[in-house]
Amino acid sequence: MKKIVLALATLGIALTSGAYAQNAKTLRLGTEGAYPPFNFTDKNGKLQGFDIEIGDALCAEMKRKCDWVTQDWDGIIPALKAKKFDAIIASMSINEKRKKEVDFSDRYYFTPGMMVARKGSGYKQSDLKGKAVGVQLETTHSQFMEARYKDVNLKQYKTQEEANLDLANGRLDLVMADSAVIDDWIKANGGSAKFERVGDFVRDPILGNGAGIAVRKGDKDLVAAFNKALTAIKANGTYTKINNKYFDFDIR
Amino acid sequence: MIDLQGFGPQLLEGVLMTLRLAAVSLFLGIIIGLAAAIAKMSSIRWLARGVDILTNLLRGLPELLTILILYYGVQNLFNAIFEDFVEVDGFTAGVAALSLVFGSYASETFRGAFLAIPIGQIEAAKSFGMSPFTVFRRIQLPQMWRYALPGLGNLWLVLIKDTSLVSVVGLQELMRKTQIATSVTKSPFTFYSVAALIFIAITVVSTLFLRWIEKKSRRGVRMG
Numbered sequence: 001m002k003k004i005v006l007a008l009a010t011l012g013i014a015l016t017s018g019a020y021a022q023n024a025k026t027l028r029l030g031t032e033g034a035y036p037p038f039n040f041t042d043k044n045g046k047l048q049g050f051d052i053e054i055g056d057a058l059c060a061e062m063k064r065k066c067d068w069v070t071q072d073w074d075g076i077i078p079a080l081k082a083k084k085f086d087a088i089i090a091s092m093s094i095n096e097k098r099k100k101e102v103d104f105s106d107r108y109y110f111t112p113g114m115m116v117a118r119k120g121s122g123y124k125q126s127d128l129k130g131k132a133v134g135v136q137l138e139t140t141h142s143q144f145m146e147a148r149y150k151d152v153n154l155k156q157y158k159t160q161e162e163a164n165l166d167l168a169n170g171r172l173d174l175v176m177a178d179s180a181v182i183d184d185w186i187k188a189n190g191g192s193a194k195f196e197r198v199g200d201f202v203r204d205p206i207l208g209n210g211a212g213i214a215v216r217k218g219d220k221d222l223v224a225a226f227n228k229a230l231t232a233i234k235a236n237g238t239y240t241k242i243n244n245k246y247f248d249f250d251i252r
Numbered sequence: 253m254i255d256l257q258g259f260g261p262q263l264l265e266g267v268l269m270t271l272r273l274a275a276v277s278l279f280l281g282i283i284i285g286l287a288a289a290i291a292k293m294s295s296i297r298w299l300a301r302g303v304d305i306l307t308n309l310l311r312g313l314p315e316l317l318t319i320l321i322l323y324y325g326v327q328n329l330f331n332a333i334f335e336d337f338v339e340v341d342g343f344t345a346g347v348a349a350l351s352l353v354f355g356s357y358a359s360e361t362f363r364g365a366f367l368a369i370p371i372g373q374i375e376a377a378k379s380f381g382m383s384p385f386t387v388f389r390r391i392q393l394p395q396m397w398r399y400a401l402p403g404l405g406n407l408w409l410v411l412i413k414d415t416s417l418v419s420v421v422g423l424q425e426l427m428r429k430t431q432i433a434t435s436v437t438k439s440p441f442t443f444y445s446v447a448a449l450i451f452i453a454i455t456v457v458s459t460l461f462l463r464w465i466e467k468k469s470r471r472g473v474r475m476g
Contacts, residue, residue, distance in 0.1 A: 034435040041432045043258030045265065045424075071422040075324075079422070082327040083337055161435045188438040 026065045029055050030085035033070035034159060037184050037246050038091040041070070053242045054108055054233075055089040058213075061229035061238075074138045074158060077101055080216060087215045087222065091178070093140040093208035103217050105226040107210030109243075109251040113141055113202035114179035116167065116186065116195050123174060125199035128152050131173040134163035141176045144206040164189075174198060180247065256446065259433040263443075266429030267450055273346055273415045273425060278408060280351035285358025292363055307356035316417050319349040323421040346418035350411060357407050358400075365399035366392055398469045405462040412454055426450060 031039045031051055039051040047068050059066035069085045080088055080102065094104045115133075117123050123131065129151045135142040137156040145154050155172065157163040164185050166172040175182060179201055186195045215222045233239045234252070243251060256263065291303040310318065323345035330338045369392055377387045419428035430447040434440045 034432050036436055040436050041262075042436065043262060043433075045262055069422070070424075072420050072428075075320075075420060075422075078324050082324050083331055084327070084339070084422075159431060159435065161431070161438075161440065165440055185438060 026067055027059065027062075027087065028067050028069055028085035029059075030069050030071050030076055030080060030088045031055075031090040032073045032076065034161070035073075035091060035181065038181065039089075050109070050242060050246045051089050051091055053245070054239070057233050057238050057242065058089075058226060058229040061232050062225050072158075073136070077214070080214060083216075086219075087213050087226070089213050091181075091211045092214050094210060094212040095140055095143070095206060095208035097143060097206075098208075098214070101217070102214040103219060103223055104212035104214055105223050106230055107212050108230055110210030111178055111180040111251050113144065113176060113204070113207045114182055115174050115176050115198035115202065116182050117174045117198050118167070118170075119192070119194050119196050121173065121196070121198070123198045125202075128174070132171065134166055134172040134175045135177070136160045136163060139177075140207045141178070144202070144204055145176055147206055148204065160185075167195075176202070180251065256433070256442065257437045257439070259429075259437065259443070262429050262433060263426065263446065263450070266424060266426035269423065269425040270412070270415045271454070273343070273350065273418060273423070274408075274412050276347050277350035277354055277411060277415075280347065281354030281358055281407075281411070282404070284351055284355025285362050288355055288359035289362035289366065292359060293366060303359075307359050310352055310356040315349065315353055315414050316420065318353060319346060319417055319421060322349045342418065342421040342423040345421055346415075346423055350414055350418070353414070354407055354411050357410075358404060361400050361403035361407065362396065364403070365396040368399040369395050398473065401462070401466050401469055405458070405466075408458060408462075409455055412458070413451065 031047065033039055033041045033047055035049075037049055039047065039049040042048045047070070052068065055066065055068070069079075071079045071084065073090070076088055076090060076092075077098075079085065088102075089108075091109075092098070092104075094107060098104075115123075115125065128149055130153060132153045132155060133145055133149070134155045134157060135145055137158055142154075142156055145152065155163070155166070157166070160177055160181060163172065163175050163177070164182070167175045168189060186192070189195070213223075213226050215226075239252065288303050288307055291299050292307075294300050323340065323342065326345070327340045330340060373391055373395075374387055377391045382390065415425055416427035419425055419431070422428075426447055430443045433443045437443070
């Protein structure tokens, strides 16, 4: 019996030892850390990318200390709600479905969606019946395909990289993704000699109106602070500097 | 360490996290398993039944679900209870889930091992006037390991691979580091292969160690 009590006590300690109170002053920002060029982890284990630099610039503008927390994409909204962090800056597109879950700041960039196939496929956006299409789970691109293309064979992946891999090896006919992200991948994997865009860039209400910073519902002060800082960095040229570092086109 | 497009040190960090996670879970898991096995064999009915139900529950749930419940569920519970934010971090949630699952499986291994000890030895010990605790400490516990080791070795190998599930709560273990390296370098197979080799290496070393310790535990004993 003594041993059981001891074991239960040990378990109790184990459950709570990692639990500690957080400093309320520091703003914690959640991101995925595996979505280049917007947010990724470099070889030194440091977070890099457009989202990260924008986030840092906003914190500097707000004169607040910020810590970054990485989190797998499909658990990022639950983690925000469970207060693992206070805001998500992870290229999250603003759309109606997500607005039921979280509040958004103004958009901090906009890039359209894009469908990609292997070179010479000759696919048309108007006729994709039965095609195997890959998307990342829990993305607006996934929501878009589910709603607008009910007759395709939709495959959802945990990461964008896994979908891309299946496009390259032939298991998928197309990938539907953010144009900037998929463009970055195509350039690293043979470029336009191997892959082609299917039809025009995709703009749709489901894809949303650009990426915003997500906060817990009702966190109005934080949204206001982010919006004010965003306006400021757009006005003082910081935004343009970061934009030009990552893209040769304006994504404002 | 090979450079691996600069991600070598990152992967090494991931390996260390995987091993830390597995080692801590093994330690706590053995304690939980032993306690649960003893509880299951106890003559206190409600205790035996209660623990039996709990371990069956934990063995019935997918490990991933257990991890998610402990990470998000317990966090929401804490948020409801405490006014200040008390964080359940990924490591704690991961270790708690893995050691509870390991303990549940191990409790059956331990129970089987205790039952494998000839009843005659226990009767003999009692007739020498040993108290039940002394019987446990001197007769049952030392011999039980010999029967439990092969089963525990199996569970350890499963545990190592289960650590990769903890990446869902943002813990930077080997699989998550591999995925990050893959997304940045765009060369998945290099990194998948390296991760596979690392897991195999850990398994081989573990198997060799287990073989050695099993042999050691059988010194002077003939087993059928």
